[in-house]
Amino acid sequence: MRAKLTLAALCAAMLVAAHHFDAARERTVLGARDATGGGARLRLMTWNVGYAELEDDTRAHTSDLRAVADAILKNDPDAIALQELTGSDQLKVLLGYLGGRYRGAAARAAHTDRVEAVLVKSSGARFEDVPAGGRYAVAATFRPRADAPEVVLVSAHADAFRAARRREYTESIVDWARAHSGQTVFVAGDFNFELDARDESHLYTDDLKHDSEAYSYLLRYFRDAGREAGDTAINDRRIDYVFAPPAATTRRAEVLKDAPVGRMDHMPLVVEVGL
Amino acid sequence: MSDAVLETERLTKRYGRRVAVDALSLAVRRADIYGFLGQNGAGKSTTIRMALGLVRPTAGRVRLLGQDMAKRPHRALARTGAMVEAPAFYENFTGRQNLTMLAALSGGAPRRRVDETLELVGLAARADDAVRAYSHGMRQRLGIAQALLPNPEFVILDEPTDGLDPQGIRETRELIRRLRDELKLTVMLSSHLLHEVEQLCDRVAIIDGGRLLYEGGVAELTGGGEIVRLRVDRPDEALRVLADDPTLAASRNGTQFIYVRAGGGRVADVNALLVARGLRVSEIVPHRETLEEAFTRLVGEARRGV
Amino acid sequence: MFTLLRIEFTKLARSRGFQLSFAALAGFVALMLWGFYTYAERKTGGQAAEQFRYTYESKSYFNGLTFALYSLVFSFSLLVPVFVAATAGSQIAGEARAGTLRMIAVRPVARVSLLLSKFAVVALHVLLMMAFFVGLNLLVGLLFVGWGDLQLYPGPLNLVDEPGRIARDDALWRFACATLTGTWAMLVVAAIATLLSVVCESAAVATVATIAIYLALYVVGRVEFFEQLRPYFFTTDMDFWRDVFKPQIPWQSLYHYASLCGAYTFGALLAAAALFDRKDIKS
Structure with missing residues (x-):
């Protein structure tokens, strides 16, 4: 009887301990102020403004661009990476709504019907196409402030359907960034990575392997600055990223859940980093 | 104790x-x-x-x-x-x-x-x-x-x-x-x-x-002198006669003999009872059962509800 | 109790299953090493080398410690539970079937003491298996793969969200911790097998039932469809043992899940003790 009572007591003690430690589980505190208080700050936004798959045309709708501009103006990022614009015409409309506060460029169209764009506040920005996996991303080189060092933001959009292509595309972007090692390069966009192995139900594909290796390759040179912000797309998916140089510290990472309009399936991710 | x-x-x-x-x-x-x-x-x-x-x-x-x-x-x-x-x-x-x-x-x-x-x-x-x-x-x-x-x-x-x-x-x-x-x-x-x-x-x-x-x-079970073996001219009728007396336990065990547990010196009573009913008793011999016989008898009686 | 422990350990140590478990683990290490080399050879030759250059760019991507970690994680999920279930499942049912249980039970030995000593010996077996396996993997890793820091990558191990690195000396300490956390987690399987060993009349049935329950929950727990049920599976809580390999060990979470595993273990043992105490030994 004594042994059984001991077992019962141990079982109860374990349950109490489990409860105790569960309540005390730690969470990463986001937006904690930098104790040093110093350093330049850079606020970046990435947003795939296209529509969900159930629409006829899943590219951005021009009628939504007013709302996109409002969200941008409200959050006042230094630079924005947009995806799934139909082309330069839509970019012009958007820049018009932004009242001349931003300059931007769309990527060169290749074999796809949608393009990435990058917008920056800085008037002295330079734009260039980034060849990646048979298509193009687009990059802006700019100074967030006059006294700040020059930074580069790449707006990227990896293939939604094939993990192998995503890996090839990602590898090209990273290699391009490494070639610009003298500059502070940020990469932002929709990478469509499926990284959560717990949700893996495609038992017979290499998707998880491709995505995790591509992601690993990115993280050799970058930090996933928006990691703690949570899901960025419908169906609880975190597929939009802002990759920052390892030295940059995340001050804020937030997904703007109320920003999407129409049938948009992504939410904008805003990341503020200290340089 | x-x-x-x-x-x-x-x-x-x-x-x-x-x-x-x-x-x-x-x-x-x-x-x-x-x-x-x-x-x-x-x-x-x-x-x-x-x-x-x-x-x-x-x-x-x-x-x-x-x-x-x-x-x-x-x-x-x-x-x-x-x-x-x-x-x-x-x-x-x-x-x-x-x-x-x-x-x-x-x-x-x-x-x-x-x-x-x-x-x-x-x-x-x-x-x-x-x-x-x-x-x-x-x-x-x-x-x-x-x-x-x-x-x-x-x-x-x-x-x-x-x-x-x-x-x-x-x-x-x-x-x-x-x-x-x-x-x-x-x-x-x-x-x-x-x-x-x-x-x-x-x-x-x-x-x-x-x-x-x-x-x-074991001795008590196997008889110890209390069982007698009888040779009778009409064994079936003898069994019926003995069965009328509840203090006696008689069995035939498939042989020509009748075995009667008659403790307390009642052998003479058994003999008198049978003779009084016109049965001829030609042999009365003290009998000792083997344990196997006693076991078979007890189990048989129990199953017959005796 | 000490006599019981000594006797039970002697019996276990001389059983074929005990020796087989170590031989099988050694075989698994050899298999891992073979698989590792064929994979590396295939993936680094010709075009593959170009595609996987980021994987092999740094020669320290795979080293002895990484090899040991992969081997440990894969075997822990599928191989070790089989031996734990087999050892624990045979403790009562096996002896009952063989008839030796009644030989012991007519001795002046409290049944609960007997059960607990058997479980303690199973726990020791698990610890020895884990220590042997970790040690062998590290040794093989050192001799055949090379030494270095432990590199961590997101992917099949589902261990980290972003790449990390644990310095070699720290990593060795983590492997020592994993021996203990792995043993503690595996005691849940051992306790369930012990419970089923009390309930079932055959060691094979107890073992197979334990493995079936474990594998069913393990597999189902990894299918997205059962997302909502996952937190209620003990196999989910058992995963805590790997947290010692995270760059920053999440101690609070580790204690939480370790406590839950402890509750499962002691709960199952309590049920086993209550049932065994009242069990009619008819074999």
Whole structure:
């Protein structure tokens, strides 16, 4: 009887301990102020403004661009990476709504019907196409402030359907960034990575392997600055990223859940980093 | 204080609706060699298992060496040796290792004592062989040996001669006698071999269908002069006449004779009764049953509801 | 109790299953090493080298420690539970079937003590298996793969969200911790197998039932469809053992899940003790 009572007591003690430690589980505190208080700050936004798959045309709708501009103006990022614009015409409309506060460029169209764009506040920005996996991303080189060092933001959009292509595309972007090692390069966009192995139900594909290796390759040179912000797309998916140089510290990472309009399936991710 | 080493009091075991042991009350006295008899499925093993705490009784009580088995089984088990059905051992251990290990669970036995016990059961020469190489008879003897370690007062042997050849049976019989005569142990013996039991046991219990049919001395059971054999000219009619007297138990056992249990000097009354009904009695001989006959008679009567 | 422990350990150490478990683990290490080399050879030759250059760019991507970690994680999920279930599942049911249980039970031994000593010996077996396996993997890793810091990558191990690195000396300490956390987690399987060993009449049935329950929950827990049920599976909580390999060990979470595993273990043992105490030994 004594042994059984001991077992019962141990079982109860374990349950109490489990409860105790569960309540005390730690969470990463986001937006904690930098104790040093110093350093330049850079606020970046990435947003795939296209529509969900159930629409006829899943590219951005021009009628939504007013709302996109409002969200941008409200959050006042230094630079924005947009995806799934139909082309330069839509970019012009958007820049018009932004009242001349931003300059931007769309990527060169290749074999796809949608393009990435990058917008920056800085008037002295330079734009260039980034060849990646048979298509193009687009990059802006700019100074967030006059006294700040020059930074580069790449707006990227990896293939939604094939993990192998995503890996090839990602590898090209990273290699391009490494070639610009003298500059502070940020990469932002929709990478469509499926990284959560717990949700893996495609038992017979290499998707998880491709995505995790591509992601690993990115993280050799970058930090996933928006990691703690949570899901960025419908169906609880975190597929939009802002990759920052390892030295940059995340001050804020937030997904703007109320920003999407129409049938948009992504939410904008805003990341503020200290340089 | 009772001199019983094992007492059961209305011991009952039910498995669902089946009653395996039904209100069984037994008493094994100190220094007895006590035979526990019954056909297969009669409830012998279940009773022994309840006596040793292997099976929980549905009702009733067991006192082993004065201890209530429901409350303090370990004190009693420390002084009891048992072999329940076919003994089982760790096959990859030697006979000696098995004995040492099992004895350790009862407090341990010095090597000398283990050697003596192996000698006693005739296994000294094979003590260091793995049990997997043992014959059936050797396993039976090793089973008895483990029951004798470390120093029991009471030994329960369930079918110790099961599967043994005649030589093995004879040796086992001698061994059990020595246990009582030399080691002063009380032995409870369950066996199918009624001839062996008759030669060994002072007292027996016979059960059938979980119920006790007889408990007492072997001599009392087998007659001891109280049974007479009659030769009568009309046996069937004689049986009917005797059946009218409830104090007499008569049977024919398929022979031309009639057997009558007529204790207390009532042989003359039996004779007078038959003669008064016109039957001619040509022979009256005192008769002693074998244990097997007594067993068959008791079980038969019980099943006929006599 | 000490006598019981000594006897039970002697019996276990001389059983074929005990020796087989170590031989099988050694075989698994050899298999892992073979698989590792064939994979590396295939993936680093010709075009593959170009595609996987980021994987092999740094020669320290795979080293002895990484090899040991992969081997440990894969075997822990699928191989170790089989041996734990087999050892624990045979403890009562196996002896009952063989008839040796009644030989012991007619001795003055408390049944709960017998059960707990058997479980303690199983726990020791698990610890020895884990220590042997970790040690062998590290040794093989050192001799055949090379030494270095432990590199961590997101992917099949589902261990980290972003790449990390644990310095070699720290990593060795983590492997020592994993031996303990792995043993503690695996005691849940051992306790369930012990419980089933009390309930079932055959060691094979107890073992197979334990493995079936474990694998069913393990597999189902990894299918998205059962997302909502996952937190209720003990296999989910058992995963805590790997947290010692995270760059920053999440101690609070580790204690939480370790406590839950402890509750499963002691709960199952309590049920086993209660049932065994009342069990009719009829074999």
